[in-house]
Amino acid sequence: MTALKPAANLQTGIGRESGLSLQKQRQKAAFWFLAPMLIALFCVAAWPLLRTVWFSLTDTSLNNLYGGKWIGFDNYLRVQTLSNGTVRYRGTLVDPAWWNAVWNTVRFSVVSVVCETVLGLIVALVLNAEFKGRGFVRAAILIPWAIPTIVSAKMWAWMLNDQYGILNDMALNLGLISSKIAWTANSDTAMYAVLMVDIWKTTPFMALLCLAGLQMVPRDIYEAAKIDGINPVKVFFKITLPLIRPALMVAVIFRMLDALRIFDLIYVLTPNSASTKTMSVISRENLIEFDKFAYGSAQSTLLFAILAIFVSLYIWLGKVDLSGEGGK
Amino acid sequence: MTANKLLKSVAFYALVVVIVVFSIFPFYYAIVTSFATGTALFEANYFPKAFDWANYKAVLGGATFPRNILNSVFVATTTVVFALFLAVTASYALARVRFRGRGLLLMTILAVSMFPQIAVLAGLFELITYLGLFNSPFALILSYTIFTLPFTVWVLTTFMRDLPVEIEEAAIVDGATPWIIITKVFLPLLWPALVTTGLLAFIGAWNEFLFALTFTSSESTRTVPVAIALLSGASQQEIPWGPIMAASVIVTVPLIILVLIFQRKIVAGLTAGGVKG
Numbered sequence: 001m002t003a004l005k006p007a008a009n010l011q012t013g014i015g016r017e018s019g020l021s022l023q024k025q026r027q028k029a030a031f032w033f034l035a036p037m038l039i040a041l042f043c044v045a046a047w048p049l050l051r052t053v054w055f056s057l058t059d060t061s062l063n064n065l066y067g068g069k070w071i072g073f074d075n076y077l078r079v080q081t082l083s084n085g086t087v088r089y090r091g092t093l094v095d096p097a098w099w100n101a102v103w104n105t106v107r108f109s110v111v112s113v114v115c116e117t118v119l120g121l122i123v124a125l126v127l128n129a130e131f132k133g134r135g136f137v138r139a140a141i142l143i144p145w146a147i148p149t150i151v152s153a154k155m156w157a158w159m160l161n162d163q164y165g166i167l168n169d170m171a172l173n174l175g176l177i178s179s180k181i182a183w184t185a186n187s188d189t190a191m192y193a194v195l196m197v198d199i200w201k202t203t204p205f206m207a208l209l210c211l212a213g214l215q216m217v218p219r220d221i222y223e224a225a226k227i228d229g230i231n232p233v234k235v236f237f238k239i240t241l242p243l244i245r246p247a248l249m250v251a252v253i254f255r256m257l258d259a260l261r262i263f264d265l266i267y268v269l270t271p272n273s274a275s276t277k278t279m280s281v282i283s284r285e286n287l288i289e290f291d292k293f294a295y296g297s298a299q300s301t302l303l304f305a306i307l308a309i310f311v312s313l314y315i316w317l318g319k320v321d322l323s324g325e326g327g328k
Numbered sequence: 329m330t331a332n333k334l335l336k337s338v339a340f341y342a343l344v345v346v347i348v349v350f351s352i353f354p355f356y357y358a359i360v361t362s363f364a365t366g367t368a369l370f371e372a373n374y375f376p377k378a379f380d381w382a383n384y385k386a387v388l389g390g391a392t393f394p395r396n397i398l399n400s401v402f403v404a405t406t407t408v409v410f411a412l413f414l415a416v417t418a419s420y421a422l423a424r425v426r427f428r429g430r431g432l433l434l435m436t437i438l439a440v441s442m443f444p445q446i447a448v449l450a451g452l453f454e455l456i457t458y459l460g461l462f463n464s465p466f467a468l469i470l471s472y473t474i475f476t477l478p479f480t481v482w483v484l485t486t487f488m489r490d491l492p493v494e495i496e497e498a499a500i501v502d503g504a505t506p507w508i509i510i511t512k513v514f515l516p517l518l519w520p521a522l523v524t525t526g527l528l529a530f531i532g533a534w535n536e537f538l539f540a541l542t543f544t545s546s547e548s549t550r551t552v553p554v555a556i557a558l559l560s561g562a563s564q565q566e567i568p569w570g571p572i573m574a575a576s577v578i579v580t581v582p583l584i585i586l587v588l589i590f591q592r593k594i595v596a597g598l599t600a601g602g603v604k605g
Contacts, residue, residue, distance in 0.1 A: 048451025
């Protein structure tokens with residue numbers, strides 16, 4: 001912890017008493033330095049989040065934001081007993097569309113993050129080797145990352161176009177498919193299309209994070225392993241992987257959180273397709289488009305809760321150090 | 329032995345070629361398409377047949393697209409300047425001053441930068457209509473602060489932690505207040521970090537879609553991603569692929585150039601932040 005040092009050194013340098021008051025003075029300054037940022041974050045993050053939770057417990061509608069009545073947890077689950085004795089369940093928690101979205105989100109996130117991690121590691125291993133044109137390759141893989149998500153969605157939508165798309169043309173010429181496929185419109189292939197684009201777009205990010213981890217592994221370890229004649233595959237699994245595990249864990253959680261909240265790619269690439277609709281997409285649909293503001297709020301609150309639980313479990317079980325303070 | 333070695337290096341370079349082609353091809357194909365018009369658009373051409381600027385003229389000569397670009401530039405720049413302004417002092421406090429609860433505060437800031445944006449959408453919608461900002465660029469500047477501010481604070485904190493202690497000590501011995509230390513001592517050293525962080529935050533704001541889609545309602549207030557997503561042709565069935573690709577190329581080329589110029593710094597910033605910009 002480098003931050004500890006100035007105070008400690010100053011105390012010996014200037015004298016204990018003035019050192020202490022200096023520390024107090026610095027803490028006071030720190031408070032005023034942090035205050036504007038904290039107020040701004042409260043206004044754009046904490047307050048809207050609290051309001052969303054509040055809306056989810058009311059029957060507010062989009063056109064009448066202040067006319068909502070408290071209805072408790074009815075948006076989540078409402079049990080009605082009809083006069084003839086049958087019990088009816090209503091609310092998000094028994095809504096098949098919501099559970100379909102949850103399943104889509106989980107499926108998308110797990111598959112995309114696993115693929116990106118494996119591919120990212122491969123790309124990072126390539127970039128970690130010394131060869132001619134390495135700088136060029138590193139510049140090339142930055143391009144998918146730099147392209148706005150909407151633009152990549154449109155680019156791929158065009159490449160995946162059923163009639164004129166170049167990917168169908170390629171696959172036909174190579175004999176991989178016998179007839180043109182409507183990748184984004186067909187419910188069987190829509191998820192593959194989304195995964196393809198997401199993996200293309202975010203593997204560079206993963207590769208760069210893995211590369212940063214790989215570059216911290218001292219070279220002489222590899223030299224020693226080479227002299228001992230150990231199989232490179234064994235070196236990777238026994239030496240490299242354990243050493244870059246902390247960097248990898250952090251990269252995976254960031255990617256996972258990003259994947260779990262995905263909205264833009266799916267909204268543009270496969271609009272209104274039940275087979276790709278994620279939690280974010282269905283929440284916004286209810287919030288803004290279907291005039292079920294409170295219902296959508298309940299769904300976005302659930303999304304937030306799911307993510308919060310997931311992150312806590314991940315950090316706790318994986319012993320991930322995110323703050324960067326412990327490692328320094 | 330040598331044959332084996334040759335085989336290995338051929339396999340390695342084949343892998344390199346696959347990576348490069350896979351990375352570059354979609355954008356290359358977008359450029360090829362953006363120069364195609366008429367029937368050439370509906371043939372799968374791997375190389376450009378002719379350089380026809382008609383799509384670019386259509387997009388840039390259109391009623392709203394130039395305006396959309398200006399909107400994006402204004403929103404992204406203002407957001408970044410605002411975030412950096414607040415983040416410099418805050419990250420000094422977080423990186424250099426020891427106080428109770430600092431670790432918790434850092435974790436909270438990181439958590440906010442990872443917020444699912446949909447979770448605040450309803451509350452932000454209320455706030456924005458209450459302030460009368462709906463369908464104005466300021467609605468976007470306000471809402472983008474939720475990801476640009478925590479990101480800039482987080483990355484600048486990691487940069488500031490690495491500045492040498494001795495400089496600060498010397499300044500304190502000379503009687504400099506924390507404010508003087510930030511503005512006169514640290515800021516000149518932080519320029520590279522500010523450029524990197526600012527650029528990453530700019531890319532994030534430039535690419536944002538969910539808030540821009542929700543908080544704008546007319547064509548002239550849209551930002552570039554929304555404009556591209558909603559670009560439509562004369563009829564519902566006819567998607568104007570040529571102009572869409574031209575618009576995509578127009579908004580992506582400056583980003584790619586910036587990213588390639590600041591390549592090394594961006595990689596450093598990304599790994600320091602660990603956050604997707």
